[in-house]
Amino acid sequence: MEAVLAIAIGALAGSGVWLLLRPRTFQVIIGLTLISYAVNLFIFAVGGVRVGADPVLGAATDPSRYADPLPQALVLTAIVIGFATTALFLVVLLTSRGFAGNDHVDGEDGTP
């Protein structure tokens, strides 16, 4: 499982970075979304990959029987904040498109 997850994180981050370096604003925003997936998965993975652990406290008192809640709490808020930043980027993108007349990150067309 760890190996698959690690490869997935790498692939998402790689695709995201490639898009981040593209000249069109929409590419950048999709790139940021992919990178945020990768980062969220990474933070989540730091807590340990557990299949079938209890997420909610039950009768057992042994903490090792449960999934690690701390990275989950971090990632949960990160997902919501990620939505907010995507919205902000989108609006900045649209405004910049309105002002510059094109969707190049530098506001000037010319380079592909």
Next chain:
Amino acid sequence: MGIAASAAGPEALAWIVRMMPYGWISTAILLLPFTVALATPLIGRGNRRRTTWLMTGTAGVCLVLATLLFPAIADGEVLRQTFAWAPGLGLEFTLRVDGLTWLFLILVSGIGLLVGIYATYYMPPEYPLVRFFSLLLGFMGAMLGIVLSGNVIQLVFFWELTSLFSFLLIGYWHHGKSARDAARTALIVTVTGGLCLLAGVLVLAHITGSYDVDAILAAGGRIRASPLYLPALVLILLGAFTKSAQVPFHFWLPQAMSAPTPVSAYLHSATMVKAGVFLLLRFWPVLAGTEPWFWIVGGVGLATMLVGAWAATFQHDMKAILAYSTISHLGLITMLAGLGSTLGVVAAIFHTVNHATFKASMFMAVGAVDHETGTRDLRRLGGLRHVMPITATLAVIAGAAMAGVPLLNGFLSKEMFFAVALGANHGLVLDTLTVLVAVAAAALGVTYSLRLVGGAFFGPLRHDYPREPHEPPRWMRFPIGILALACLAVGIFPAWVVGPLLRAAALSVLGPQLPPYNLALWHGLTMPMLMSVIAFVAGCVLYVLGRRRIAARDDAPLIGWTSALHGFERVLAFLTTTLPDLQQRVFPSRKLQVQLLLVVLLAGVFGFLAVQPPPAPVAMHGMHVDPAFALLWLLGIACAIGAATQAKFQRMAALILTAGTGLVVCITFVWLSAPDLAVTQLVVESITTVLLLLGLRWLPKRIRELAPLSPVARYHRVRDAVVAIGIGVGLASLAYAVMNHLVADSASRFYLEQALPGGGGRNVVNVILVDFRAMDTLGEITVLSVVALTVFALLWRFRPAAESIGAPRARGSTPGQAEPHTDRDPRAWADQLAIPGFLILLIAPVIALFALHLFLRGHDLPGGGFVAGISVTMTLIVLYMAAGARWVEARLKVAPARWIGAGLLLAIASGLAAVVLGDPFLTAYHGHWTLPVLGDVPYNSALLFDFGVFAVVSGASALMLVVLAHQSLRRVVPAPDAVRDAGEAES
């Protein structure tokens, strides 16, 4: 004032002092203005009378409460009330009242009351009073907070808060550029000074080992002997000088006159600018008496006094005269504090009170003139005493006090000032200079007072006023009258009116050894009296001889070089233009693309360096791979790479592929025992997709070129691909290494063990969010709110590109064919979506109910405020999609901005409730109630906080989506001005 209490018998007084809950009175004085400031927009909206009562009532109650405190501090005692704040850091929230504090409490609340009455009649009816009084009350609370602070960090907090309210009030008429510029200048200067002050008090706290004001005041010898004394002094003085508009930071104050006159009277003459003076007096016992103090404070005060008086003489705008005069008087007070003599401190306190009374009344009188005639320019005014006799009489009294005429309070403090100046014997040339400058500034004070009062009210009546002048309303004259009366009362019966409070304030600064001073109208033929006469005669002569010449000039001669405003602008220009230019020259390119590449590379390099040397390999577990999981990720990775390649030409496809990856992430969370994350990821994924779909419409068409790529472009692609693959491989190996080097015993153990006994919840993730780390969550939702409002503000001014304004082509119709929907007839759309729309309407309440369910069970099962909030937004989106924005908004009141506000307030209030109960901020309570019929009912106060989170999240996400959706709505039929605006944006 507090005199009545001292008239009662001593036993009765002692009894009163014993019985009064003084600590709670000071708490109430601090909390009341802030509470009412928040409540005013809710209670007072659309009702001027009620708003006025809120403002004046609050100030009045604060005044009465403050008066009650007097018997307890009249003989130099200190009242303290402490609350737990951050005990681990040695911080306590302390309210401290002594004589000096008390004097400022009376000034701030008393003048606040009068300004409130005045502003009701001064402010034009078309401006809502709600916002104005709400800000004014907020300022009042912040200013009371400064003087009540018994802890230096707390003091700096309120200090910066006053700067913020001052900024908002100067810019109250934000349509004018001058008001916005002035507000910005004032903010930059005073907040920078406040940061210096913060650094200064931190140094003080470092020397003394305590943040407590009393502890610092007790450590004077240690502070003055410390090698850090000079840095601390300079930093604290920077704070005081910027706030009190001392040379060379004085330039913000005349600019701040763009504010409405009640603000000028209240903030920029009577109270806020006195905060610097308050600071000097507060720390006088520990900082004063050294060479650097004498030279810096005395020198700056002297220069400010002279420059201010000289500049005031040559102004034509009545408010500008008052502004420079205020600078001059603040310089006088600073100098008195700087001379280091105890009599100087007494005189400084005395003049602070006197200046507040006569300058506030003078400002209000000038405001009345402006209000009635429509101009403040002395060259266009004259003879107003014929039409405004009462206002003219009051202005003459206040002006005479400003000039220092006998029988008025200004005279007495000026006499005391001359006495101090004469008593200065440091054996330096500065002694003589002080006397000369004192007389010169006093003479100029006489001249500009004469110009102000004489120019406006005397001479022949003019008939070319923009408005027909007559007496202002009675209640507008009332506050001026009260203050003018105070000038007279203090001037004639000083010992009786102001004696006890001056003594109490002086005792709190100087301790029991007060210098001999005599508050009386007549001291006999003394040297100060002679200086007064000289100054008075010289001022009159200058006025009579120089009047015409002054009127012909545009600015003050000789002091052009002191126009620090230019210097300030040059510094700003350097910081905002030259420095970024320099940075771009150092940086290889102006292009964002290149800069981003460098950032990515830098991150990669740092990430690589962080894991050097690589950790020793351990036994690799996790080699047994679940084939289904691998297959799932094969799909996920394919989607991600597909999105990466399609994002340029096939945006819609890229978006759907990205959402596919998101779903795979979501399933991964389910697989790996994180249901909370899975459900959050699922709903966020959905609304993100909707959001981006809404945005797609405004992007330009992009058609794949058939021409082959240029070599440069090919090089760019290869280079970026190498970087991307490098980062991907690096992160993958890092992730793999981390997963195989798990820390056995992390902080999570604590949360798992304590969630049920300490937080009363079984869903540990939710308990962490709303209880253990609630402070972090509060920060998160604040960020969320800020982002949502920013999105709203940006779209407010959004101008789409001209070619995307037209309605999008309906799906299914091909070019050439008759297009039935080009006019976007709503009924036609409704027909097309009739069946899905009906189904959606049926489903929407179910989603809403599910959201409620998710919220309520959040503490014990997967769910909670975050996911519930986004689910509510999904309900809303579904409704919008099914029925259209107009239909929904006609039936549902959608006010997401209010949800955000209410949610934040609820979250903070639930935290403050714990403070009131004596626990740290954001403590949650849980337990069981045993009710008669229902039996055992569990309760948990964290639910309230979570409801705040829920409201903020739903409000923020709904706000962003709704405003974006409205962009399309308001362009359906482009209004003529919308087309013109869009054209402007394009050009």
